[in-house]
Amino acid sequence: MAIDQETADQIVDTVARWVDAEVAPNASAFELEDAYPDDMVAQMAEFGLFGATIPEQYGGLGLDVSTYARIIEELSRGFMSLAGVVNSHLIAANLITRFGTEEQRVQWLPQLATAERRGCFSLSEPDSGSDAAALRCKAQRDGDEWVINGTKMWVTNGERAGLVALLARAEEGITCFIVDKVPGKTSGGITVSKNIRKLGYRSLETVEMTYVDHRLPADRVLGGPEGVGKGFQWCLQALELGRVNVAARGVGVARAALDAALDYAAKRETFGKPIGQHQGIQFKLAEMATKVEAARLLTREAAAKVDRGERADMAAGMAKLFASETAAEVALDAMRIHGGNGFTTEYPVERYYRDAPLMIIGEGTSEIQKMVIGRALMRGDRP
Numbered sequence: 378m379a380i381d382q383e384t385a386d387q388i389v390d391t392v393a394r395w396v397d398a399e400v401a402p403n404a405s406a407f408e409l410e411d412a413y414p415d416d417m418v419a420q421m422a423e424f425g426l427f428g429a430t431i432p433e434q435y436g437g438l439g440l441d442v443s444t445y446a447r448i449i450e451e452l453s454r455g456f457m458s459l460a461g462v463v464n465s466h467l468i469a470a471n472l473i474t475r476f477g478t479e480e481q482r483v484q485w486l487p488q489l490a491t492a493e494r495r496g497c498f499s500l501s502e503p504d505s506g507s508d509a510a511a512l513r514c515k516a517q518r519d520g521d522e523w524v525i526n527g528t529k530m531w532v533t534n535g536e537r538a539g540l541v542a543l544l545a546r547a548e549e550g551i552t553c554f555i556v557d558k559v560p561g562k563t564s565g566g567i568t569v570s571k572n573i574r575k576l577g578y579r580s581l582e583t584v585e586m587t588y589v590d591h592r593l594p595a596d597r598v599l600g601g602p603e604g605v606g607k608g609f610q611w612c613l614q615a616l617e618l619g620r621v622n623v624a625a626r627g628v629g630v631a632r633a634a635l636d637a638a639l640d641y642a643a644k645r646e647t648f649g650k651p652i653g654q655h656q657g658i659q660f661k662l663a664e665m666a667t668k669v670e671a672a673r674l675l676t677r678e679a680a681a682k683v684d685r686g687e688r689a690d691m692a693a694g695m696a697k698l699f700a701s702e703t704a705a706e707v708a709l710d711a712m713r714i715h716g717g718n719g720f721t722t723e724y725p726v727e728r729y730y731r732d733a734p735l736m737i738i739g740e741g742t743s744e745i746q747k748m749v750i751g752r753a754l755m756r757g758d759r760p
């Protein structure tokens with residue numbers, strides 16, 4: 378059900394005010410320590426953001442993707458890692474909403490919507506990322522059960538998660554399993570084997586997870602018996618939401634970098650006037666602002682296409698490609714405008730600069746987005 382514009386605006390506005398008051402001023406302190414922002418995450422749950430795109434009948438807010446993208450932009454201009462916590466969770470929820478059986482929706486979505494159970498999405502492996510269909514994690518039938526063996530990599534939220542949307546290879550093809558686990562390092566044959574230290578996108582866990590003879594009942598195949606072998610195509614569709622999310626994150630980080638640069642350019646003086654009065658700096662600011670606006674418009678268009686139920690792979694790919702590259706470029710420009718101060722942890726631009734590359738990599742690198750866009754163009758699609 379589509380929400381009305383006024384309600385959507387109110388929700389976005391509430392999140393934006395919270396980001397200004399509580400998130401942005403404290404984000405760097407958490408991020409530099411790589412400390413988990415428990416209170417912020419609890420507040421997001423309080424706002425209902427863990428159920429943002431989960432339909433109301435299963436306890437979620439039932440927001441459209443356009444509103445969701447605006448919320449993600451707001452969160453990311455304060456602290457991009459917070460958007461990552463919600464994104465992985467909602468990709469898992471999206472898979473269950475779209476492709477799960479009614480029993481699976483009733484069983485899992487209400488717990489995800491309230492964040493009683495956190496979700497994560499586990500496709501990548503140590504030897505397969507861009508070429509995701511080459512994954513090796515194995516799912517074998519044993520009577521009424523499935524036995525999972527393999528290693529998954531880069532699992533955002535993996536340690537705290539109570540539910541994993543896991544892609545594994547069955548005899549019939551790649552299949553998505555709903556894995557319930559106990560939050561923490563071990564759970565019945567699942568081990569968090571490594572917590573990966575990162576350049577940016579810190580304060581949330583990205584882990585390697587190993588499955589050794591982990592047993593799952595038959596009803597954990599997403600979509601029921603019909604779902605065996607369909608996991609890969611479903612996960613590509615669910616990634617459209619992920620790509621809109623990552624694009625919105627790019628817009629948020631780029632916006633934060635632009636705002637910081639504008640603020641600094643108005644205050645810092647050289648040669649007798651604020652640096653923002655020098656044409657060289659103004660030209661840079663003009664280019665930054667134009668790119669941010671273009672990234673935002675592409676992201677809104679991709680979100681609107683998803684909301685209209687139209688095929689959105691090209692639009693989401695374009696938004697993700699442009700917004701992520703924009704975030705990296707604008708973050709570097711903002712750092713240049715800050716001069717030496719930009720190279721210190723006294724100012725948040727260094728965090729934007731470290732966070733931005735993640736958007737270029739996650740949910741498919743820029744090269745993969747170009748492949749998606751190129752293929753769409755060659756089959757006759759036009760923006």
Ligand SMILES: Cc1cc2nc3c(=O)[nH]c(=O)nc-3n(C[C@H](O)[C@H](O)[C@H](O)COP(=O)(O)OP(=O)(O)OC[C@H]3O[C@@H](n4cnc5c(N)ncnc54)[C@H](O)[C@@H]3O)c2cc1C
Binds near residue numbers: 506575578739
């Ligand atoms: C912090 C972080 C969090 C993540 N969270 C998750 C998560 O929650 N769940 C999950 O499943 N995954 C997650 N990922 C994994 C992410 O999706 C992959 O890292 C990404 O898809 C790239 O895969 P790769 O790292 O294996 O790189 P590779 O696939 O090895 O690519 C290496 C380079 O080669 C390029 N390349 C590859 N193939 C081609 C080609 N055909 N043509 C041209 N260039 C090519 C790539 O663009 C890249 O530049 C996360 C990654 C990071 C860094």
